[in-house]
Amino acid sequence: MLHTFVALVQDKPGVLTRVASLFRRLNINIVSLTVGESERADTSRMTIVCEAPEHAAHRIRASLYKLEITVDIDEVGRSEAVIRELCLIKVAAGPREPNGLHSRSQIFELANVFRARVVDLAPESIMLEMTGSSSKIEGLIQVITESGYTILEVSRTGRMAMRRGHHTSRVLKALGTPNGEQPVTIFPDRSQDDDLPNQFVEDET
Amino acid sequence: MLHTFVALVQDKPGVLTRVASLFRRLNINIVSLTVGESERADTSRMTIVCEAPEHAAHRIRASLYKLEITVDIDEVGRSEAVIRELCLIKVAAGPREPNGLHSRSQIFELANVFRARVVDLAPESIMLEMTGSSSKIEGLIQVITESGYTILEVSRTGRMAMRRGHHTSRVLKALGTPNGEQPVTIFPDRSQDDDLPNQFVEDET
Incomplete structure (x- = not known):
């Protein structure tokens, strides 16, 4: 099954090598990995999607946490999260x-339906940009292909995940409550409130 | 200076480790890396942004090409390319x-101006999704912060790049012209036509 981990890591050279070789040692295949800046200058946030048996999640999480570069690690697979891909x-x-x-106009129409944006138009090609769940992106690719068009290039970022709503207190705690605020009291951990009506419906196609 | 490489690689376990350790050996810092599926089932497309002296680009390119997992490698930094980040x-x-x-309404307004989308709304937080150049994303983050709001979490994919217009013939050639088509004649290499009016203006904020 697919597991999605969101890790907050120190932004140091070699971080990627360490994470990648950790998964190599565990003999677990990384399906996708994205890494970029986080809300703090010296930390990056990674979303790692990997294919592993269900019982392996705990071991992966513990191994990631053992790397001293890891500030915080969260498995978002089971909680309510926004999962997007570009x-x-x-x-x-x-x-x-x-x-x-x-x-051209036929592709513009398809793009409209899938809420994709046209970002380049050349004499013989059109470039579309789309964000959404992986299945929605695959839907667009399938429709384009089966409509008889030739896809010249596809580039995907892999999944990026962020927990919905109030998850943040734990993250700020791990970061040491920046700006001297007390986010833990301002945003109490409400993981038990998961059934609150804060699940904003994603745009569906 | 920043270099942006787009590599088409075989989708095998350990690819990420090999690329990451290659950069480690070259002693070059990876600024961001995204990897996801490409237009072919057995290949992935990677965008690697790294900080290296100008003269190092040739060496990086050659080293990447020497990995037998690499199908094609392109440096897009200097050509017209669409560079987006989620x-x-x-x-x-x-x-x-x-x-x-x-x-809330003030953040909705900012999101509108930057063409960001609201993807989650919780009692005490709003989640925005935005695609664009890195500088545009940094612009939104700066405006939110300086308007007095607290950013709880930021997750970024890192840059993804795709050449504008007609670059594709070389890629298809590297892939061995799928579907028995002859894309090389259908899409002749027109790198000399870079000043054609095919540079679609990106939405600017």
């Missing part, structure tokens, strides 16, 4: 395509 | 914030 798709469209210049 | 930002907003419930 995808760029370059599609052949233009006078030489089967439908000629109509191919 | 960011999730959780902001404290709600009755306990300085402006009370007005804080």
Whole structure:
């Protein structure tokens, strides 16, 4: 099964190597990994999606936490989380395509339905940008392909996850409550409130 | 200076470890790395942004190409490319914030201006999703912070790049022209046409 971990790590050279070789040692395949800056200058936030048996989650979490670069680690798979992926798709469209210049308007329509944005238009290709769940992105790719268009290039970031609502107190605690605030009292841990109506419906296609 | 490489690699276990340790050996710091599926089932596309002297680009490219997992490698830094990043930002907003419930509408307005989308709304926080250049994302983060709001969590994918227009022939050639098509003749390499009016203006804020 797929596990999604969100790790807050120190932003040091070699962090990626250490995380990647940890998973290599555990003999667990990383499906996708994204890493970028977090809300603090000296830490990065990583989303790691890996394929592992259900019982392995605890071991992965403990191993990640043992790396001294790890500030905080969270498995978001089971809790309510927003999971998004960014995808760029370059599609052949233009006078030489089967439908000629109509191919462009047909792709514009598909993009509209999937709430994708056109970010580049060249004489013979269109580049679309789309964010959403992996299944939605795969839906767009499938529709484009089965409509007879040629996909020239696809680039995807892999999944990025963030817990909905009030999860943040634990993160701020791990960071040592920046700015001298007391976020722990301002945002009490309300993990028991998971059934509160704070699950904003994602745009669906 | 920052270099951006787009690599098409075989989708095998350990690919990430190999690429990460290659950069470690070269003693070059990876600023961001995204990896996800490409247009072919057995290959992934990686965007690697690294900080290295200008003259090092050739060496990095050659070293990456020497890994037998690499199908194709391209440095997009100097050519016209779409460079996007996905960011999730959780902001404290709600009755306990300085402006009370007005804080929500103020954040909605900022999101509108930056074309960010609200993807979660909880009693005391709002989650925004935004895609764009790194500087635009940093712009939104700065505006939110300087307007007096507390950013609870930031998660960023790191930059993903795709060449504009007609770059694709070389990629398809490296892939061995899938589906028996002849894309090399359909999409001739027009790198000399870089000044064609195919640079779609990115949405600017």
